[in-house]
Amino acid sequence: MMVSRTPKVELRGVKKRFGDKVVLDGVDLAIQPSQSLVVIGGSGTGKSVMIKCVLGILTPDEGEILVDGQDITHLRGRSREEVLKKFAMLFQGAALFDSLPVWENVAFGLIQGHGVPRNKARDIAVEKLAKVGLGSDVAMLSPAELSGGMQKRVGLARAIAADPEIIFFDEPTTGLDPIMADVINDLIISTVKDLGVTTLSITHDMVSARKISDHIAMLYKGKIVWAGATRDIDQTDNAFVDQFIHGRAEGPIKMEVRA
Amino acid sequence: MNAFAAIGRVTLSFFRETGRLTLFASNSVSGVVRPPVYWWLIAQQMMRIGYYSLPVVGLTAFFTGGVLALQIYNGASRYGAESFVPVVVLVGITRELGPVIAGLMVAGRVAAAIAAEIGTMRVTEQIDALTTLSTNPIKYLVVPRLVAAVISMPILVAIADSIGVFGGYVASTQSLGFNGSVYMNNTMNGLTWDDVSSGLIKAAVFGFLIALMGCYNGFHSRGGAQGVGSATTNAVVTASILILAANYLLTNLLFTK
Numbered sequence: 001m002m003v004s005r006t007p008k009v010e011l012r013g014v015k016k017r018f019g020d021k022v023v024l025d026g027v028d029l030a031i032q033p034s035q036s037l038v039v040i041g042g043s044g045t046g047k048s049v050m051i052k053c054v055l056g057i058l059t060p061d062e063g064e065i066l067v068d069g070q071d072i073t074h075l076r077g078r079s080r081e082e083v084l085k086k087f088a089m090l091f092q093g094a095a096l097f098d099s100l101p102v103w104e105n106v107a108f109g110l111i112q113g114h115g116v117p118r119n120k121a122r123d124i125a126v127e128k129l130a131k132v133g134l135g136s137d138v139a140m141l142s143p144a145e146l147s148g149g150m151q152k153r154v155g156l157a158r159a160i161a162a163d164p165e166i167i168f169f170d171e172p173t174t175g176l177d178p179i180m181a182d183v184i185n186d187l188i189i190s191t192v193k194d195l196g197v198t199t200l201s202i203t204h205d206m207v208s209a210r211k212i213s214d215h216i217a218m219l220y221k222g223k224i225v226w227a228g229a230t231r232d233i234d235q236t237d238n239a240f241v242d243q244f245i246h247g248r249a250e251g252p253i254k255m256e257v258r259a
Numbered sequence: 260m261n262a263f264a265a266i267g268r269v270t271l272s273f274f275r276e277t278g279r280l281t282l283f284a285s286n287s288v289s290g291v292v293r294p295p296v297y298w299w300l301i302a303q304q305m306m307r308i309g310y311y312s313l314p315v316v317g318l319t320a321f322f323t324g325g326v327l328a329l330q331i332y333n334g335a336s337r338y339g340a341e342s343f344v345p346v347v348v349l350v351g352i353t354r355e356l357g358p359v360i361a362g363l364m365v366a367g368r369v370a371a372a373i374a375a376e377i378g379t380m381r382v383t384e385q386i387d388a389l390t391t392l393s394t395n396p397i398k399y400l401v402v403p404r405l406v407a408a409v410i411s412m413p414i415l416v417a418i419a420d421s422i423g424v425f426g427g428y429v430a431s432t433q434s435l436g437f438n439g440s441v442y443m444n445n446t447m448n449g450l451t452w453d454d455v456s457s458g459l460i461k462a463a464v465f466g467f468l469i470a471l472m473g474c475y476n477g478f479h480s481r482g483g484a485q486g487v488g489s490a491t492t493n494a495v496v497t498a499s500i501l502i503l504a505a506n507y508l509l510t511n512l513l514f515t516k
Binding site: 052055056057081084085087088089091092093095096097098108109112113114158162168 | 295380383384385387388390391392393394395399
C-alpha cells in the first residue's frame with residue numbers, strides 16, 4: 001500500500017562479520033515513514049549489530065544503508081552528525097551518563113547537538129520528563145539514584161527530547177517486571193507512535209513486539225527470514241516465526257550453545 | 260608448524276594493536292584543533308588530573324629529593340666532592356626524577372581512573388549513546404583529557420621540581436650538616452633554564468601518553484567488569500612503559516648533541 005514512497009530507512013544487502021563470525025549475512029529491510037517495525041530474533045542473531053550499522057557506530061562490510069533515500073553507509077564527520085540528528089535511541093540499559101544529573105541527560109542532545117541554551121534546554125527536559133510520567137523533582141537526581149524502570153523512562157525522555165524523526169529501541173522491556181514493561185510499552189506508543197515518528201525496535205519479548213509494532217521482521221542467522229504486518233504474524237506458515245512466537249525448543253531454529 | 264602460527268599471531272596482533280593506537284591517537288589529536296572545544300570539560304579534567312595529583316606527586320618528590328641528597332653525599336664524600344650535592348640534586352630532579360617520578364605517579368592515578376571511567380561508559384553503551392546524541396565521543400571524552408593532561412603535567416612537574424629540591428635541602432641540612440644558606444646559594448647558581456625546560460617538555464609528553472593510554476584502553480575495553488578491570492591494568496602498565504621509553508628517547512634527543 002505504501003510501496004511507492006521512499007522508505008525512511010532502508011538496508012540493502014548489509015553484511016557484517018567479526019573475524020570469522022558472520023553476524024549479518026545480507027540483510028534487506030525497509031521501514032516506511034511513520035511505521036513501527038519490530039525486528040525479532042533470538043539472542044546473538046545480530047539485532048544490535050544491525051542497529052549499530054544504521055547508526056554508523058559500526059560500518060557494514062558490504063551493502064548500503066539509506067535514510068530518506070540518501071546513502072549514508074560511509075558518511076563520516078560532519079555529514080554523519082547531520083544524519084544522526086534525525087535519530088535517537090533508547091538503549092537496553094538506558095545508558096544514561098552517570099556523571100550528569102537526570103535533566104542534563106535528557107537535555108544533552110539539545111545542548112550539545114542542537115546548540116540550545118542551557119536554561120531553555122532545561123525547561124524542555126522537565127517537559128519531556130513529564131511526558132514519561134516523571135516529576136520535576138527527579139530532574140536534579142543522579143541516574144544512579146533511579147530504579148531500572150525509571151532509568152528507562154529517563155532514557156525515553158532523552159530519546160524524544162530533540163524531536164527525532166526515527167527512534168531505535170534496543171530491547172525496551174528487557175530486565176523490567178511485566179507491569180513496568182507494559183508501562184514502557186504504553187509510553188512508547190503515546191510518546192512516539194502517536195506522533196508519527198518512525199521506529200525500529202529489536203526485542204525478543206513477543207508481548208512487547210505485538211503491542212508496539214505495526215510490522216514485524218524476523219532475523220535469523222544474519223538474514224531476514226520473514227517480514228510482514230503484525231496482524232498477520234499468527235497466520236504465517238513460516239516455521240521460524242512459528243517456533244519463535246510460540247517459544248518452542250523444537251523446530252528449525254537450533255540454539256547454538258557455543259558462540 | 261604450531262610455533263610459526265604462534266609467532267604469526269603475536270606479530271599480527273602487535274601490528275593490529277599498533278595500527279589501532281596510531282589511528283586513535285591521530286583522530287584524537289586532530290580533534291583538538293576542530294571545533295567544538297569543550298572548555299568546561301578541559302577545566303574539569305585539569306582539576307582531576309593536575310590539582311588532585313598534587314599531594315601524591317608532592318610527597319614522592321619530597322622523599323625522592325631527600326634520598327637523592329643522601330646517596331649523592333655518600334658517593335661524593337668518597338672523593339671529597341660533597342659541595343656538589345646541591346647541584347647534582349638539582350640536575351637530577353629537574354632533568355630526570357621530577358618528570359619521571361611525577362609521570363609514573365600520575366600514570367598510576369590518572370591513567371587508571373580514565374580507563375576505568377571510559378571503560379565503564381563503553382560497556383554500559385554510554386559512548387554509543389553520545390554518538391546517537393550527535394556528540395563525537397573522541398571530542399567529548401578524549402580531547403579534554405588529552406589537553407588537560409598536556410597542560411597539567413608541566414605545571415605539576417614544576418611544582419614537583421621545587422619540592423624535590425626542597426627535599427634535598429631538608430635532608431642535607433638536617434642529616435648531612437650542610438649550611439642552609441650555602442646550600443641554597445649553590446642550588447641557585449647551578450639552576451639553568453635548559454635543565455628545567457627539558458624536564459617540562461618531558462612532562463608534557465608524559466601527560467599526553469598518560470591520557471592517551473587511559474582513553475585508548477578504556478575506549479576499547481569489552482566484556483563487562485572484567486574487561487574494565489583489565490583495561491585499567493593495561494592503561495597503567497602501558498603508560499608506565501611508554502613513559503620510561505619516551506624518557507630515554509627524549510633524553511637522547513635533548514642532551515646528546
